[in-house]
Amino acid sequence: MTARPGARAVSDPPSSDPRAELPLELVLLDTVPTADRDDLLSAARALRLGPGQDAFVPPAADVVDAALADPDRHLLVARAAGGEVVALGVLHPGGAPDEVVALLGGAASADVVLFRGFLVDVAAQGAGVGSRVTALLPGAVADLARVRRRATPYAALVLTVNERNAAGRRAYARAGLADRGAYLGGSAGPQRVMATTLDRS
Template sequence: MGEVADLELGPGQSIFVGDPLRMVLAGLEEESRFPYVVEAAGYAVGVLTLQAGAARLAGWPDEDSAWLLRGFLIDRRHQGQGLGPLAATSAVDAAAKLTARRGTHEAGVVLSVNETNPAGLSAYRTAGFVDQGQYLGGSSGPQRTMYRSFTG
């Protein structure tokens, strides 16, 4: 966990995502959350959490047809290297495996990304997420709800 504690947010990112270590620890305390450490060359370079039954938090119409991808960040020192799209794609693959293992019926992954976060929007588009419209329920301003199915 020491490497996760050393992850750094980029300028202005704190309004979009919380402390990396706290996010991982919170994920370990809830059965519906599955935290992951993003690695590159054997080192922790980011974190993300998949959560079941929480898709409405991203503006999705129901709770159970999609996994919620939340708390996703890449360390500021590793941003701009293409790790975000790779990690987001890996998260979709992990969610598909979790769905099969749990015998549930999620068909993809949903997330919300702040409209003033062009790097995030671009990374998710590169990873195959499709914009599903504006979501105004976020705590840090207007969001875009984005979705990627397991099949594409």
């Protein structure tokens, strides 16, 4: 997630919510021109947490700054149909703690991408953004492999989510991530490790 290992997902949307049907695009900032990147960074910094969510994830500006200071962290944003940035996250290859990697069935740490620092703007919460972003992550990880000029694709995508965040666990599970067990190293309390293997063909 970010400097804190807990990820945040929002409540599942009611099926009648029209926002849940709107298209969502993930943009890996490494793949966009500098001018567009600066605009996206500004929009990402402005994302706002809901009440109490700072227990699970730092403010957006802190997530952005931590990623910009670490060449192994790659920022991505989610854009809604109108172009507005509604969510932010970080792909961190090789960033998963050893205790987390050990739960992934033999994958090497360098072949695992940690998804961290995920937050959805308070105004976009309740519309299923968490599930939809998670479902799109394998494509973003494939883009990242090309950006980093890897000879082989990444093997797994993993995140940790606070045990108290039941809505987050449901959202990630609906997007295809499986619960792999407990991780006790999170600064915000016990976490669940959720992961998916990636197509390497």
